[in-house]
Amino acid sequence: MKTIGILGSGDVAQTLATGLSAAGYQVRIGSRTPAKLAEFAAKSGITAATFAEVAAWGEALILAVKGTAAIEACTLAGAANLAGKVVMDTTNPIKDAPPTDGVLSLFTTFDESLMERLQVAFPAARFVKTFSCVGDALMVNPKLPGGRPSMFIAGNDAAAKAQVTAFLATIGWETEDCGTAAGARAIEPLCILWCIPGFRQNDWVHAYKVLRPAP
Numbered sequence: 001m002k003t004i005g006i007l008g009s010g011d012v013a014q015t016l017a018t019g020l021s022a023a024g025y026q027v028r029i030g031s032r033t034p035a036k037l038a039e040f041a042a043k044s045g046i047t048a049a050t051f052a053e054v055a056a057w058g059e060a061l062i063l064a065v066k067g068t069a070a071i072e073a074c075t076l077a078g079a080a081n082l083a084g085k086v087v088m089d090t091t092n093p094i095k096d097a098p099p100t101d102g103v104l105s106l107f108t109t110f111d112e113s114l115m116e117r118l119q120v121a122f123p124a125a126r127f128v129k130t131f132s133c134v135g136d137a138l139m140v141n142p143k144l145p146g147g148r149p150s151m152f153i154a155g156n157d158a159a160a161k162a163q164v165t166a167f168l169a170t171i172g173w174e175t176e177d178c179g180t181a182a183g184a185r186a187i188e189p190l191c192i193l194w195c196i197p198g199f200r201q202n203d204w205v206h207a208y209k210v211l212r213p214a215p
Helices: 011-022 034-044 051-057 067-077 114-121 158-170 181-187 190-201
Strands: 003-007 026-031 047-050 060-063 086-089 126-129 150-153 174-177
Touching (some): 003 011, 003 051, 003 067, 011 026, 011 034, 047 051, 051 067, 067 114, 114 126, 126 158, 126 181, 150 181, 158 174
Parallel strands (some): 003 026, 003 060
16 A cells, blocks of 8 residues: 555645655545645645546545545545545544534434445445544654554455554554444544544644553
8 A cells, every 4th residue: 555545635635645745655635626736736746636536546545525525525536446445534524513612513423424424325445434533733653742642443344454554553553443334433423522622722732542451
């Protein structure tokens, strides 16, 4: 997994593209309107193209758009271009509404995750939920006093999760496998918890870590 196509043009997508390029991965970044990435591409040296072009090029893909745009982005990328590929899903089903006392709202329920919707809509893609429970500043090579933080992942394809686990290890993460795509029902709401210190205390640089007793 050395060529990674990133579907998205916002802060998360640009931060991942820059960080993964610096870590030695071949990266391209996609948008429905690649022209708006012209300045980023010129500054970073990372090729910008359409969703479909990036999806066709990448050995693996990262979906890095707003949750409300996730289905549309995958549709523009093209089901045939997603088929058989690991698609790392960073998205969260956050409503387009302000938080209440620092607490965001979801447009899904605890009985269905956004990633499950994506997997149903694009059954040949190998979705793995990841990067959804941390801010973009810490996504690549996080440096925290407590050591490597924990990244929670989920997906139906065991081989895809193994690839993502190995990939995450190269960029500074320990991985906690939460099972099949249904596990994303628990992972996606972690974004709400993660955001509360940000909204309430302007603390946006933190991550989760699972601690266990010594063997």
